Amino acid sequence: MADLLLTNVLPRGFDGPVDVRVADGRIAEIGPEIVVGGDVPTIDGGRRPVLPGLVEPHLHLDKAMLLGPERSELADRGTLEGAVSATAAAKENFTHDDVVARAEDVLRRAVRHGTTLVRTPVDVDPTVGLTSIDALLEVKERWAGVVELQVVAFPQEGIAARPGTYDLLVEAMRRGADVIGGCSYAEDDVEGCREHVRTVFDLAERFDVDVDVHADFAPGPGDPRQDLAEHVAAVTAERGWGGRTTIGHVTTMAGLPDERRRRLAGTLAEAGVGLVVLPPTDLYLQGRAAPVAELLDAGVATALSSNNVRNAFTPFGTVDLLDVTMLAAHTQPFGTPEGLDRLLDLATSGAAGLLRVPGHDLAPGSRADLVVLDAPGADHHTALLDRVPRRFVISAGTLVAETVTTATLHGIRTATMMEA
Numbered sequence: 001m002a003d004l005l006l007t008n009v010l011p012r013g014f015d016g017p018v019d020v021r022v023a024d025g026r027i028a029e030i031g032p033e034i035v036v037g038g039d040v041p042t043i044d045g046g047r048r049p050v051l052p053g054l055v056e057p058h059l060h061l062d063k064a065m066l067l068g069p070e071r072s073e074l075a076d077r078g079t080l081e082g083a084v085s086a087t088a089a090a091k092e093n094f095t096h097d098d099v100v101a102r103a104e105d106v107l108r109r110a111v112r113h114g115t116t117l118v119r120t121p122v123d124v125d126p127t128v129g130l131t132s133i134d135a136l137l138e139v140k141e142r143w144a145g146v147v148e149l150q151v152v153a154f155p156q157e158g159i160a161a162r163p164g165t166y167d168l169l170v171e172a173m174r175r176g177a178d179v180i181g182g183c184s185y186a187e188d189d190v191e192g193c194r195e196h197v198r199t200v201f202d203l204a205e206r207f208d209v210d211v212d213v214h215a216d217f218a219p220g221p222g223d224p225r226q227d228l229a230e231h232v233a234a235v236t237a238e239r240g241w242g243g244r245t246t247i248g249h250v251t252t253m254a255g256l257p258d259e260r261r262r263r264l265a266g267t268l269a270e271a272g273v274g275l276v277v278l279p280p281t282d283l284y285l286q287g288r289a290a291p292v293a294e295l296l297d298a299g300v301a302t303a304l305s306s307n308n309v310r311n312a313f314t315p316f317g318t319v320d321l322l323d324v325t326m327l328a329a330h331t332q333p334f335g336t337p338e339g340l341d342r343l344l345d346l347a348t349s350g351a352a353g354l355l356r357v358p359g360h361d362l363a364p365g366s367r368a369d370l371v372v373l374d375a376p377g378a379d380h381h382t383a384l385l386d387r388v389p390r391r392f393v394i395s396a397g398t399l400v401a402e403t404v405t406t407a408t409l410h411g412i413r414t415a416t417m418m419e420a
């Protein structure tokens with residue numbers, strides 16, 4: 001693993017610029033003017049702000065980039081049901097090479113924007129079989145050392161509702177999927193949805209893996225299948241899976257009366273259920289998102305992610321987590337310096353904690369995943385608000401991407417992205 005010296009960068013919480021010494025892919029030392037002997041590769045950070053690698057805890061790589069010219073009709077729905085059915089039809093044409101190509105396209109964009117850790121839910125059902133899972137397990141191997149991938153076996157279309165899915169989920173776990181996924185609203189009735197959640201936890205126990213469930217994806221209560229976060233919390237507590245369970249979306253929560261919403265946040269915190277808010281999809285399909293700041297105040301492990309990129313669920317997306325962060329910032333009170341710090345925490349160590357990847361911060365012993373923001377002399381908040389290019393992206397001590405910014409007439413700067 002790489003040895004490296006990154007000099008003259010500004011971490012949060014330090015008074016002046018520091019150097020970061022990397023050994024064996026981990027941060028060995030942080031401090032001013034570190035001296036190393038020998039031929040260690042050195043990168044001059046140019047007095048720019050630095051962050052730990054960004055983390056996308058919920059990014060559907062198998063279903064991304066489906067809106068090529070020949071598939072543009074897929075975007076023309078704007079509802080959850082429409083997106084599920086349009087994507088179900090698209091899956092009939094998925095091939096191994098097609099899934100790998102689209103996933104790698106998204107990963108290239110993510111890494112250029114500083115993402116070094118991704119959890120990806122991957123559809124498993126009788127239509128696509130194990131094609132996408134096999135593709136993503138191959139991508140995981142191929143990208144090891146650049147971006148760390150957690151692969152989730154995900155029954156988007158239900159388990160009982162799509163006979164044959166259960167056996168495929170078992171086989172996906174046998175082949176090496178890291179996490180078992182669920183989709184708690186995908187069965188025909190609410191009792192079927194409750195059973196779906198229990199089945200997912202049965203598989204989690206059998207394979208000793210974490211749980212990641214899409215849940216409560218409606219504008220508000222009304223459909224009991226879209227109001228099951230408390231049920232997931234109860235099963236989490238019953239099975240002793242606190243700290244190992246994550247739910248995604250939960251837009252229903254945004255439509256609950258104040259008191260019930262706060263009670264739900266307390267229940268999730270107590271059960272150790274984390275929540276990933278997915279603003280690009282949540283806002284596009286439902287015009288609302290779970291209350292991030294309120295969840296944090298209640299002690300819920302919370303993170304943000306892109307979810308979908310350029311498909312019927314979300315026809316947009318740059319795979320830049322800082323864009324997602326600012327999108328969330330428009331829905332909750334994050335305008336203070338403390339709020340901006342919270343957002344930066346969510347995008348880095350907060351999300352990594354939710355994925356149970358320890359030590360994802362700028363401290364000795366942590367994996368050397370470092371993002372240098374191209375804002376010489378500026379503070380992190382300005383760099384976030386400006387969404388500046390990522391000058392250097394370092395993964396496990398290796399430079400994996402850099403963006404060169406050139407000055408032009410009138411002092412306007414333009415960026416060119418490069419892959420290291």
Ligand SMILES: [Zn+2]
Pocket residue numbers: 058060121214248307
């Ligand atoms: Zn999702």
